[in-house]
Amino acid sequence: MQLLAGLLFAPLLVGLVRRTKAIAAGRRGDPLLQVYADLFKLARKGAVYSRTTTWLFRAGPALGLACALAALTLLPMGGTSALVAFPGDLLLLVGVLALGRLAMLLAALDTGSAFAGMGASREAWFGTWTEPALLLCLAALARVAHDSSVSAVQRALGPAAWSASSGALALTAASLFGVLLAENARIPFDDPTTHLELTMVHEAMVLDHGGVDLAMVELAAALKLWVFASLLASVIVPVRTGVAGIDGLAQLAGVAAVGLALGAIESTTARLRLARVPQLLIGIGVLAVLGVMLGAAPEVGP
């Protein structure tokens, strides 16, 4: 369910963000479906590979996309369990996202390009902060939900949970949103549209990718954004009617709202100085810690 929705709508979400930004900037912007067109066009292109690169460069995007897809299978939709759901799958989600990141890092370094190296350096740097922050966010959610499966967490985060520990959930949601921004190379951490080499992170890593590889990278990025947005939507949209359709739609709406919010932020905020980024990330981590601490009263016994 989620897999389907993700594959279908993830590029749309990217389009939505872009469109929002364009409108805010007073332009008309690309069509919402432009991303799909780009992906298809890229997939049909040939490729140029550097002599420096090895199989790792070619495997990177595929592995990255596989990881994004795998992450998608862990996410539930509208209260129904995800394709893969078991206690602890929250950690697996973190794990596959990290694997995808390492694949991209190594693929970037394989080119021997100074820009790719710089991008990889920054990506790795941010990762050292986002990973604990994400884990803490998930810990906070798991605490409120008394479970460590994404699906169960989503089921549990209904209005009851919100009324019981609204503070914790609000903090966690804020923190999660911050992680989303950082992990997906959004402003204020990175600028997905910039091509000023010295400032970019994610884009610098994929400079040498082209054709189907770039398509995979772009799709993986879109899916990753979708994964985070969907996760965030599960938290901030506490609609749990029990009817899968309604809940699913509510979640989709939440995702869309996240997309709009992203667009709004990117239109109004400037990119942070690099040196300030960790400070913001630490702040996000602190929010998550507070989120865990404020969570529901501890249960007694096993």
Add this chain to the structure above:
Amino acid sequence: MTLLLSALLVLIAGGAGALAAWRSERTATALGAGGAVAGAALGLVPALQVLAGMPLATLDLPWSVPGGRLALGVDALSAFFLVPIFAIGATSAVYGSAYLRREAGHHSKAAFWFWFDALLAAMAVVVTARNAVLFLVAWEAMALASYFLIVFHHERAEVRRAGWIYLAATQLGTAFLLAFFAALGRASGSLDFASFAARGSGAGALFALALVGFGTKAGLLPFHVWLPEAHPAAPSPVSALLSAVMIKTGIYGIARTLTWLGPPPQSFGVALLALGIASATGGVLLALGQRDLKRFLAYSSVENVGVIAVGLGLGLLGSSVHAPAVAALGLAAALLQVWGHAIIKALLFLSAGSVLQATGGCDVERLGGLLQRMPLSGAAFAVGAAALCALPPFAGFPAEFAALLASFRGIGYGSLLPFSLVAIAGLGMVGGLAAAGAAKAMGIAFLGEPRSPAAAAAREVKRAMAGTCAGLAAASIVFGIASPVVVRAARPAIELIASAEPGLDSALRGLEALLWRVGGFGAGVLATAATLGLVRRALLREREVRVGPTWDCGYAAPTSRMQYTGASLVQPIIRQFETLLGPTRIEAPPVGPFAAPARLDQRAPDPIGERGFAPLFAAVDSLALRLRWLQSGSTHRYVLFLVLATVAIFFWKRG
């Protein structure tokens, strides 16, 4: 037990045979390496039997030395540690027999194999001894054997220095163990393990002694200083053996200690957790700055041992509040990491050895492009690097998963909340930093363009060496997927450590089920990636695929010197921690109109060594030199001392 004894005999015979055949290098290698492999194979059988649930008779013979008994036993805990000792031992021997052939110099390869086999035998006795004297003898034999292996290249001064640091550190650690065992045996008057009963009072002090003593061998943070010196100095098969297996005997010691001290109070868990988090984060941070591949790996071992300690700590904390789920998950994480890290670190050190032999150096800033030149070794290293970051579906992940899950469960117990939070944040941080480190090790050393002529001229190493690494890489994937088998094997050992906490068993079975799913999921990810690779190939089949230079935003004449260096890759991360690490850069910027050439040195200081131990040693040193006037050569003074001693003692006893 017969099998184990014959394994020990074969090892000793192999080593002695190698020594006896010192005239013929070939015979010595055949006997030494053959003995190691044969002995390990023999020894694996009883270990696996015990893990499969077949109890093994213990050996208990009188021994005339004071307090000693020749008591050997293989219980679940011993067997669990025996398996990596023998498995990695045999692997390293196979690799080493090929590796050593190209090590020039006047070193005695016969002596190498003698000590190698002795080290294996000593480690096997360490984990099976059931008497403290026997244990300590084996423990020291292990230290001696490893010392002689480390100083194999003793014609180099830095190797001798590294060996000395190792020896000093291990001896200081052993001093604590002597105190520990002597104190433990005081109550019962015997040094047999069987008589070490749980004691209410004094357990805390005993545990502290054991923690320092065993922690030194394991390489836990404040006591780790020997590790980054010794492992790079040793020949690579030895580094692999030390890092993958020998430091785990420290973990074994801590685990064994826990079986004697009764139900652990919360403080034990807190101490282990604190040490573990400090080692994990400190280790990985220090690893990041290293230029030397093997030094990097050594610090990474500090990190990984830290993760083991975190697991143990969480397990004990769970035990202390009677939370079997947390206890089971924590301890399982620790034991999973013992095996997982053994595979990963053996793989990485052996691959690093291949790099060393292919290029003559391990400085990442002079490497690069090795994946093209050494495809098999490079691929194996890539797998190892991914496993090092604890990513699914590789060998490091199951332990990370279990440890994090334990912390997630621990959040539910009020008193464990702060500890769980620390563990989650710490492990998350370690994961991110490890990824940066792995990117540096793999990305700078193996990818991109070669940064030196030596790297450019590298060729794939001998098949036996590359094949061993490839086999270990495969093992690391299999381990990541089939880890529940290990949990099952570790179950009785975990029950020993946690002293039969009720509910442990079912929690462990639950973990097994979860890990099957995790493994399956990981396999699925790999399969998906493979499928996508096929899709990609299909898409590209009819398209034009060209090969050119790296685009790099259009630079037409890139040189390898324009690549990002390893130091710059991790520089933003390192700089954040300068307050902890001390200054990492020595800058001499250009000044004035006719500036001298500017300099920028990156260094990777070890704050514990530089600001902790070095001043301590310097203080002892200066105290010693300040007392030298006592021996001034003047007989007048000497007689005066004599008289003063007489006077003093009379005033003391008769005054």
Add this chain to the structure above:
Amino acid sequence: MIDALVWIPASAGCLAFVLPGRRSREALLLGTALAHAAGVAIAAPALGARAWGGWLGLDALGLLFLGVTSALFAAAAVYAVGYLRREGAAVRADFEEGFAFSNEPEAAFVGCLLLFLASMTLVTLARHQGLLWVAVEATTLATAPLIYFHRHHRSLEATWKYLLVCSVGIGLALLGNLFLAVSAAASGPTSSLLLDDLLANASQLRREWLEPAFLLVLVGYGTKMGLAPMHTWLPDAHSEAPSLVSALLSGALLNCAFLGILRFVQLLGAAGDVTFAAGPLVAFGLVSMALAALFLVRQPDYKRMLAYSSVEHMGILALGVGIGGGALRGALFHAVNHSLAKAMLFLLAGNLLARFFTKRSADVQGALVVAPVSGALWIAGFFAIVGSPPFAPFLSELSILRGALAAGRSGVAALYLALLALVFVAMSALALPMALGPAPAAARRGREPWSAIVPPALLGAAVLALGLWLPAPFASLLDRAAALLGATP
């Protein structure tokens, strides 16, 4: 019967002074060493034998030290044969300062060596406190010419210091023995300084004389034994004497002085006042260990290093005896182990000296390359002397540690361990680099003579064997010796 053990080396020693010819002297030396060893082996089962009207006798304690002395002397005698052939009588240049010097006449050297053996045997056999004292004094007389074998100013200085400091110490010990006589005088008309009488009437000994007597003897014999701060002569004498003499000084002579103290501990034990001895012994033990450890740090001269290590081990012995119980047995065991290991190391130091022509450890490197056997044995000896298993000192040091903990003296145990660790760190920084590394060009290479290798190798094998297996007779000898000193097993 047992008095032959004294007569044989004594008469052989006198004979050596007048005997012409190197060969005959060599035969005399080796023959006497062999005869002495055989005599000890024959006498060993006859524990309790008496001679000279009870003035001589063999008990477990004496036999323990006698056996060690005899074994060490045999090793040193074999070594001496090769050593004297190498040294020769010609005028030679000193390798430290370059001046010319000659050696003592060989006859005097061999004669003094044999008289030294006789006097040490007398110490171990003496059953009369006065005779014991005379014997200890006789060892001083016999050893002074041995230390002054190389006739140059450094060895003369060492001899002078040895004589002066030890004589003052021995004088104090004499005063102690006089005090003991006063103490015994009060116990009745049959009083004498015969050990058996004293032990029998121990309860009647006057405490107010016995206790100061012990203190004086402790300081006095402690000087000869090398307890700090009276140890000052020891590094000089050990570093300047020929290596085989250093081996005997460190391995056998120090033990003899130790035995003198032990006899008083035995008396105090019999008098029920053993706790009085504990404090001073532990104090001297710890001070010796601490000072030795600090002087071992960066000790530039490797023979002095070995000498300070002897001070440290004498401290361990005093500490073990002071603690009592299991530590006492450990201390006796340790005395044997230290003697074997230290003698081995001093002989090896002589080998290294013959190869590298320097006593500075910084200038010695690559012994494993220059002299592979000596180098390997040197490493083994180092690990033995610092108490690493599988060598026997590990077991005895562990026993002392356990004894300290069993006696509830955790603080002493902690200090003891810390000092052992410091010694290890300091010595390993000095001793191991000598064996490892590339060899300097100036070193003399070539085959090592068997007489220079076999004795240290056998001593090393013995210390290794004792670390792996205690023969039952040896263990029971230790038990009985410890029981004499009042230790309950």
Add this chain to the structure above:
Amino acid sequence: MRSLVVAILATVLVTDFRLLGGSRLAAMIRIAGVQGALLGALAAIAAGLRADTATALALATMTVKGLLLPRLMLRAIRRVEIRREVEPLLGYSASLGFGVLALAVAGWLAAGLPLPRSDTPALLVPASLFTGLAGLFLVVARRMAITQVLGYLVFENGIYGFGLAIAHEEPWLVQLGVLLDLFVAVFVMGITVFHIQTDFEHIDVERLVALRDDAGGRRRELP
């Protein structure tokens, strides 16, 4: 008889002070000889021995301590032309001050050591202890090697004096011990000093300090 013993002991005390304050080497050696002879006389009258034993002992002591040793040392200083001053490390008045202090200490120690036999002169123990302390003081506080031997001789005189207190219990052993000790110490030391003075004139023999550990230059870097 008793008053004679006291007079001899008092004379011994005076010789001690004379030694502490003495500055001429030859004179001091003679005084030490006188002291030895006095003690020999004491052995004859105060030890409570049988007449023949006492006579033999007194004669032996007087010969060795009073004649032989001083002659030996005098010959040594004449042969090798040692400086005639004793070169104190501690000044003469301070030395005498120390003497007063040492006398007090000796008295205090003797008070704590009651002799078992009442017929022993009361002054014997403190006087011999003081003589011993004075001897040790000379060893420590006078620079030359020959004065150290002299100090040792005086130290031994003190021990000998104490030995007289119990000579009736262990007559031969005690005396033999003392004489043997002296023989070893003074004879061997004398030979050594002789060697020092004759063989190595080019060295500063008064300061035998080549063997030491505090030499600054010989440091070794820790590896």
